[in-house]
Structures are given as structure tokens and as C-alpha cells.
Amino acid sequence: MPLLSIETNTALPANSGRLTAELSASVAQWLGKPEAYVMVRLQHNPAMRFAGTTDPLAYCELKSIGLPESRTGDLSRDLCAQLEQLLSIPPERVYIEFSDAPRKFWGWNGSTF
Template sequence: MPTLRILTNTQVPAAERPNLLAHASRTVAELLGKPETYVMVILEDGRDLLFAGTSSPAAYLELKSLGLAELRTAHYSRVLCDLLVESLDIPADRIYIEFAAPPRHLFGWNGGTF
């Protein structure tokens, strides 16, 4: 159930969206060592977002996964920031990331929970 939400004030051209989503999906699966068949990526671009008093390119990410390893969040942060620097030219110091590891019974899928 790994889920990556990317919220950014940059506009991603329609032709580039599928590649960004696919790259992010593969990255999350590899990063967490989970099958990509369970990974969901949500892209919300062109949003109103002000960071550090400016509307320069910035992003807010949420990475949720069952059993998210708290000791690895610094590594996850580096990899996800690199992804956005590479893909959207957003500087790493203009990216916030929220990590969450919900209890299995609080995450639903396929008519049940994990």
C-alpha cells in the first residue's frame, strides 16, 4: 500500500506526466522493497503553494507505507528529493516530506484492510 502524494506549484506538461508517475512508482517500489503492484502515486501539480515567502518551484510530498522504517527516512528523503530535482527541477531545500506508517487496520484495500 505504499502511497506517494506529490503536491507542487510547478505545472507538469501533459506529455511528461505519465513518465513522471511511472518513474516515481518504480522509485517507491525499489526504495521500500515492495511490489510495484501495490504502489500508488498521486500527482497534484499547478497548486497554489507558497514556501519561505516565495512562489518559486516547491513541493510537499507524503509517503505512506505499512511498516515504514523510521531509521531509513533520511535515505528516503534524499532519494525522493533527488527524484524531484531531476524530474521537476525543484531544489531539495524547497521540498517538505511527511512520512507515515499507518496501522494495518487503518488502511483499507479491496473491501477490507491490510
């Protein structure tokens, strides 16, 4: 049920599967959810601009059932650190939208959670 979606103007390396694997494991750990339910989407979009420049940047969405509002600061810090390590995107060039999804609005396997 957790979804981490990352859109960046930074070219993705050939081993982007390794990146999504690392991010998937991190999301599961950060949220205390089984990785079997975690989805990670990583997209390259060269037509992005932030603060008037096209320097490396990322827009992220982290959605989950039961996303704790009290943890968004920690989640922001951890995700920004990982994006800096994996893609060399400075934390000040990252926006993150957090969403706590009600179970009835999250579908899976022909039903909802």
C-alpha cells in the first residue's frame, strides 16, 4: 500500500533497478510495512524546473494507509538524504507530498484495503 513516486530531471543510471530496490526497502523500513506491499515509481522528466533553474531536482509523493503525520519531518530528512546519496540531488531541490490514504480509497487485488 505504500507508494513512493519520484519524478526527476536527473538522468537515471542504467542500474535504476538497484535504485528502486534500495528505495523500496527503505520505504518498508521507514513505515514499518511489509515490502511485499511497497511500490516505487521512478521517472525521468527532463522538462522540469525549480527555483528558476534546471539544476538537479525531484518531486516526490509518499502515500500510505496510516502515514503518521508526526513522522513526516523524519521521512523528509531520510528520503532527501537517500536522493542525495543515490542521485546527487541536494535536499533543497526536493519537494515531497505526503498523503495518508483512507483504506477504502486504496484499491488492490480487485478490492480495497
